[in-house]
Amino acid sequence: MLGSEIDAVVFDVLGTLVDEPAGIRAGIRGSVPSLTDPAVDELVRLWLRHSESEQQRIVDGTRPYAGSDALDREAAQLVADAAGAGDPGALALSGRRLPAWPDTVPGLARLAEHFPLIGLSNASKAALLRINAHAGLRWHQALSAEDVRTYKPDPAVYELAVAVSGVPPERLLMVATHAWDLRGARKLGLRTAYVTRTVGDAPTSSDRFDLHAEDLADLARQLGIR
Known part of the structure; x- marks a missing residue:
């Protein structure tokens, strides 16, 4: 054995x-309660795609190292821009909850x-x-x-x-x-x-x-x- x-x-x-998606989903819904479920799900995918692609770029050596907190802030900004939300600072913290x-x-x-x-x-x-x-x-x-x-x-x-x-x-x-x-x-x-x-x-x-x-x-x- x-x-x-x-x-x-x-x-x-x-x-x-x-x-991870559930935590990010809750953060997005808390920031923009009016969003439909499909819209929230698409924003979660946007966040995760950004984090995954940027991590891979760092592994491949095509981007200088940036910590996961910086990548979460970038992803939160993308989501906030796409959803028409305000300050993404609080949203970025949903990656920790x-x-x-x-x-x-x-x-x-x-x-x-x-x-x-x-x-x-x-x-x-x-x-x-x-x-x-x-x-x-x-x-x-x-x-x-x-x-x-x-x-x-x-x-x-x-x-x-x-x-x-x-x-x-x-x-x-x-x-x-x-x-x-x-x-x-x-x-x-x-x-x-x-x-x-x-x-x-x-x-x-x-x-x-x-x-x-x-x-x-x-x-x-x-x-x-x-």
């Missing part, structure tokens, strides 16, 4: 443990009884602090890509978790709902577990992840935790 072959579990945060999935908090508590847990996020250190507090996430260690001034799937981010854990990559299990994230971890030698979420990036037929779980309770069962 895989549980006996790993020494720590590394978790992606945005999407995997918290519902993200609800946990129902299974997240009990799942982390259960897993923490058996493994050290490491959060590994593209969110800045300041944003990660607020996200953790708002969603009630509890870690043994929370790491931000900000420390290496790039974003996942840059190998330097996964190397943070390897360095902190003090164990070989193959003794770490990376858990995410984004197949692209798991591919990045796998390239560095980490074991991988895909968790199904409605906002995730599903694996393709060519992906070879170690585990596929419906939620964190299912993940715990597959790791031999009863």
